[in-house]
Amino acid sequence: MMETARREFLKQSAMVSVAGAVAGGAATKALAQLDQQEGVTWTKSVCRFCGTGCGVxxxxxxxxxxxxxxxPEHPTTKGLVCAKSLFLPKIVHSDDRLKNPQVRRNGELxxxxxxxxxxxxADKFADxxxxxxxxxxxxxxxxxxISExxxxxxxxxxxxxxxxxxxxxxxxxxxSAVGGYVSTxxxxxxxxxYEDIWHAKTFFLVGxxxxxxxxVLFNQILINKQRKRDVNIIVLDPRTNxxxxxxxxHLNPIPGYDLAIMHAMAxxxxxxxxxxTSFIDTNVQFKIVEDGKPVDVGFDGYVKFLEQFTPEEAEKVSGVPAERIEEAAALFARGPTMSLWTMGLNQRVAGVWANNLMHNLHLITGNIGKPGATPFSLTGQPNACGGVRDTGTLCHILPYGRVVKKAEHREYMEKLWGSKPGTIQPKPGLHSVEMFNALGRDEIKAMLILCTNPGQSMPNLHASRDALGKDRPNKPFIVVLDAYPTRTTELADLVLPAAMWSEKSGVFGMSERxxxxxxxxxxxxxxxxxxxDILFAFxxxxxxxxxxxxxxxxDKLQNADDVWDEMREASRDTAYDFVGITRERMKVERGIRWPCPDEASPGTARRFVKGEDPLLDAGPYADNNILPGETKFYAAPDNRAIVWCRPAKGPAEPVDAEYPWVLSTGRVLEHWHSGTMTMKAPELKRAYPYCFxxxxxxxxxxxxxxxxxxxRITSRRGExxxxxxxxDMPRDGMVFVPWHxxxxxxxxxxVTIDAYDPGSKQPExxxxxxxxxxx
Amino acid sequence: MIRNTKLINILAGTAVLTGSVVIAMTSFSRLTQPVAMGDHTQPVATERPTVAVGEEGAAIDPLTGFAFAAFPPTITDKEWHEEAWTAGNCLDCHETGVGKAPEIRHYGIPALAMESNCRTCHVIEPGKLEAVTVEDHGAFLLNAFPPMMPNNDNHVDVWNPKDCLMCHTRDIDDAPQVKHLDMPELLLESSCRTCHVQVRAHQSIPGR
Structure with missing residues (x-):
């Protein structure tokens, strides 16, 4: 009797579930019809969470x-989104928004x-x-x-x-991913x-x-694997995620000792x-760094370098059985192989080198430039690629592949921007960790923080929080622009309330360009x-x-359209050329991949491939002596990508008798970064209400x-x-903590460490x- | 240092909080010491004394003289509530909102209690038939958000859609039967957890 009653109840309840399900994806049409009476309008946009760039x-x-x-009409995500995105309306309409400019007076905002x-x-900065x-x-x-x-x-x-x-x-x-791509x-x-996912036969997922x-991308990998019988997945990660x-x-190395594995696979x-051999002869060169300078070693030199990295030796270093490394190498070589990686490879003191070794595997097997064959770094933010990497908004670079060290690059940008000649300094500025260190030493007097939460996200956080907020004479003036109160706004001297995604227009550039x-x-x-608008007024x-x-x-820029047009011009004749990507096109199309040198171009699925990359047809990189489908690494020295012989460097802080455990940090599906946004949706918060x-x-x-x-987790820095x-997920001797x-x-x-890669300056x-x- | 004052209802270890709606028999009280978002590591002993008379959102019901949350809410006299002997059965609905059930969260009670029978504390009230239901779509479209998944032994592996649909399309084990109509093909082959949030609030997540 009771069983029947409960079944009946659940079946009634199922009506709700069905209705909820009907509302998804392509059913936007149905929902739109349903809600037309209520004046509901559907508009295309882009998710503002990770770098997948889901069309919504x-x-x-x-x-x-x-x-x-x-x-459903989005060409790569095809109607898929994740729970974080689905709850964005609640996040945007959260009551916990910053609504007024605030200044700190007597300790209170x-x-x-x-x-x-x-x-x-302006007074503080000008002063x-x-x-x-x-x-x-x-x-x-x-x-x-946003990029603008x-x-x-x-x-x-x-x-x-x-x-x-x-x-x-x-x-x-x-x-570190940037460093890997640039150096290789x-x-x-x-x-x-992303289309490569549907052509790959082997996936190499690293960190x-x-x-x-x-x-959304992993679903596509799994679906591809389920639909075909010959798709394999290799995972290189110390945690059984x-x-x-x-x-x-599954190759699960002792954390920090995976470089030997990638060498052993090679x-x-x-x-x-x-x-x-054919691909190597045409497209690859081999180098090692000696006395601080790159030296050519040739293929034979590379083979000799690899002699020390037998699977058995790699097993001794990494703890991964040699036979598993052999198996992974065989699957990788079979291809076409698509490698995907994120923080496990990048957030390391050997991050650039680890990225190089990933590229090495693709280059020696020719697993690049063909459908399903590519080394693909996934991005964690919606606009790290288009907004920061491409625009050169880091201390050592300038827009679209230019660097501050090169005089011709500085001169070009000064001319385009209308700067007084010599304004752009030839020396890189302070990178993130050193920037906060300099802030703590009061060498930086005024700082503008925009749309990020370093009061929670920096490593060795005590130092950064002290630098930002510790009361002291001549304390630097900290301005924070954000949409939500955060652990950083609580340290700010001036808090400026920013519009959130959907409250302003702009461009995101996601992982596939x-x-x-x-x-x-x-x-x-x-x-x-x-x-x-705030930046313009400032x-x-x-x-x-x-x-x-x-x-x-x-005098030159009044609005986002003006900024975008200047950005397009800055990209002209560079390897990033997107002169053809106008805002008008993007308002209609579901995004466009650069290079896209003119408005007639559909954009580029695969760079460096004749017949796909328009830069090989016209302009400074054009080459009409190669055949369609052939690869030319036109941005590399001598048009050849570099296979690097890198040492198998370990972590900055190995375990010892006093600190015998490895801590690794990461993420869960339902939350994003410092939780400022996702914790605003009650459902997402209930998924993981507290840390573990x-x-x-x-x-x-x-x-x-x-x-x-x-x-109690204690490191040399904090607890x-x-x-x-x-x-049974972390490897023996390791614990894992998400950081939301x-x-x-x-x-x-x-607790985390602020040791950083000497090349990329990315913390471990x-x-x-x-x-x-x-x- | 800690920013947000959180509305938390704690008394005698039986406080109840809904996601967005207060159940009629419960109330919220404001802590004297604010608790940060997601902070469940505060010892219970320091939380209890903060429920005090005279605070904003007074904890004491002036009509009864007792705290609003002094007594665990009674259970409606519905047939399915006879099964309130296992926490999983109740929380399947009361944490996910299935059937518009009020979403319940318990703060400050021992983890072991969370695994106990609900009727240990919650009494079925004979003749109480008027269910407290929640229309929590608020100003959003009805069905704007995908239904949540319960966190029980049937939902350990929620990555493979075939595992979920085994029950949810074949009428197995009381599972609500779902039909994803007019949805993108890829979405139907995707992991259910991509869209459906799994609740883990009812006890120490770590154990589940």
Whole structure:
């Protein structure tokens, strides 16, 4: 009787589930029909979370977002979105938004007018520049800012104020990938595309919990694997993350000791004659660094270098059985192979080298430039690629592949921007970790932080938080633009309320070089304004105060359209050429992939491939002596990509007797970065209301820890207290903590290390030594 | 240092909080010491005394003289509630909102209690037939958000859609039967957890 009643109830309940399900994806049509009576309109846009760049359809009614669905017409995401995106309407309409400019007075943030706020900001920056020089100010931006915002900030600081202290949070997540692409291929950004997922027969997922961090792409990988019988997945990750359930081979090294594995795979491939001699002869060169300089070693030198990296030797270093390395090498060589990686490879002191070794495998097997064959770095933010990497909004680079060190690059940008000659400094500015160190030493007097939360996201967080907020004489003036209160706004001297995604229009550039436009749909709450408007107003005031030449910004640029047009011009005849990607095109099309040198071009699926890349047909990189389908790495020295012989360097802080455990940090599907946004959706918060520390049952038994017990995690830098989750996922000797929670007992970045890769300057969030104790 | 004051209802270890709607029999009280978002590591002993008379959102019901949340809410006299002997059965609905069930969260009670029978604390009230239901789509479209998944032994592996659809399309084990109509093909082959959030709030997530 009871059973029947419950079944009946659940079946009735199922009606709700069915209705909810009907509302998805292509059913936007049905929903639109359903809600036409209520004045609901559907508009295409782009998700603002990770770098997948999912196309979305936004339902809005009056000045309100009322639903979101995947855009079934989007060419790569095809209607797929994840839960984070689906809950964006709730996140945008959260009551916990910043609505008024606020200044800190007597320790408290109090409301002020926009004019007061902007005047104060300009006074502080102009005063610092006048008294201490242009390098006494800094900008710290974001891979979530729209491209026009990052470009304008970069232009203002480097070409107007004259400082290269221009950084952003992509330094914390993607810098090693940039370093890998640039040192191997000559220019940044992947050459492949998401379509390659459907052609690949082998996937090599390295340091990437793709299932949770890029679920829409992982679904496509899985579907491809399920539809075909000959698709294999190799996972290289010390943690048995959800991807591993679908893996054919899981290589789980001791954290930080995976470079030997990739060398050993190359060793096996060449030993077994599975390398692509023809491709190597045409497209590849081999180098090693000796006495600080790159030296050619040729293929034979590379083979000799690899002799030390037998699978058996790699097993000794990494703890991964040699036979598994052999198996992985065989699958990789079989191809076509698509490699995907994220923070596990990038957030390392050997991040660039690890990226190089990934590219090595593709280059020696010719697994590149063909459908399904590509080394593809996934991005964690919606606009780290288009907004920061491409626009050159980091301390050492200039827009579209240019660098501050090269005089001709500086001169070109000064001319385009209308800067006084010599304004752009030839020396790179302070990179992120050193920028916050300099802030702590009061060498930076005023800092603008835009759309990011370093008060939670920096490693060795005590130092960064002290630098930002510790009360002291001559404390630097900190301005934070954000849409939400964060652990950074609580440290700011001036907080400016910013419009959120859907409250402003702009362009995101996601991982496959696709630039996509997202429109303004609703008004921002309170007095919040688009960041671009704030930057324009700030620039005008700096001009008024003589900190920037009069008319430097205001005479040339008035709005986002102007900025975008100048950006297109800056890309002309570079390897990034997107002159043909107009805002008008993007408003209609579902994004366009660069290179796209003219408006007739459909864009480029695969770079460096004749017949696909229009830059090989006309312009400075054109070559009509190669055949369609052939590859030419036109941005690399001598048009040949470089296979690097890199040492198998380990982590900065190996475990020892005092700190015997490895801590690695990461993410869960339902939350994103510092949780500022996703914690605003009650459903997402309920998915993971508080932080946890994964530890495997064997290690938990050693510590006497059960699920739910609080554990104190202590490093040389700080500590956190987090509940244990006993689950057989981390490798022996390792614990894993996602970093989305802002509350102090579990704020894990107090524990992480700020050691960084000497090439990319990216910190090693993924590995530090800790000790554990039941709290 | 900690920014947000959170509305948390704690008394005698039986406080109840809904996602967006307060159940009629419960109330919220404001802590004297604000608790940060997601902070569940605060010891219970420090939280309890903060429920005090006279605070904003007073904890004491002036009509009864007791705290609003002094007593665990009673259960409606519906047939399916007879099965409230296992937490999983109740929380399948009361954490996910299935059937418009009020979404319940318990703060400050021992983890073991969360695994206990609900009727240990919650009494079925004979004749109480008027269910408290929640229309929580608020100003958003009805069905704007995908239904949530419960966190029970049937939902351990929620990555493979075939595992989910095994029950949810074949009428197995009481699973609500779903039909994803007019949806993109790829979406139907995707992991269910891509869109459907799984609740893990009802006990220490770590264990689940």
């Amino acid at each position: 359809m936004l339902a809005h009614q009056g000045d309100r977002l009322v639903a979101l669905r995947g855009d 109090v409301d002020i007018s926009w004019d007061e706020a902007l005047d104060l900001m 610092a520049i006048k008294k201490h020089g242009s390098n006494s100010v800094a900008y710290y931006g974001s891979g979530q800012a 915002e990052s470009y304008l900030a970069n232009r203002l600081f480097k070409g107007g104020i004259g400082t290269n202290n221009v950084e952003g949070n992509p330094r914390l997540c993607m810098a 291929f000559g220019k940044d950004e992947p050459m492949g595309c 990437s919990n793709t299932a949770e961090c890029h679920p 959800p991807v591993c359930a679908s893996a054919n081979v 060793h096996c491939i060449i030993r077994d004659g599975k390398h692509d 696709r630039y996509q436009y997202h429109p303004k749909i609703k008004s921002a709450p309170g007095q919040a304004k688009p960041d671009l 620039a005008a005031r700096l001009e008024d105060r003589g900190a920037v030449p009069k008319g430097y910004i205001t 520390m994964e530890i495997n049952p064997r290690d938990a038994q050693k510590l006497g820890v059960r699920s739910g017990d609080k554990v 956190a207290v987090i509940r244990a989750r006993v689950v 929670w802002e509350d102090e007992p579990s704020l894990i970045n107090f 969030f993924k590995i530090c030594a800790v000790k554990l104790a039941k709290a």
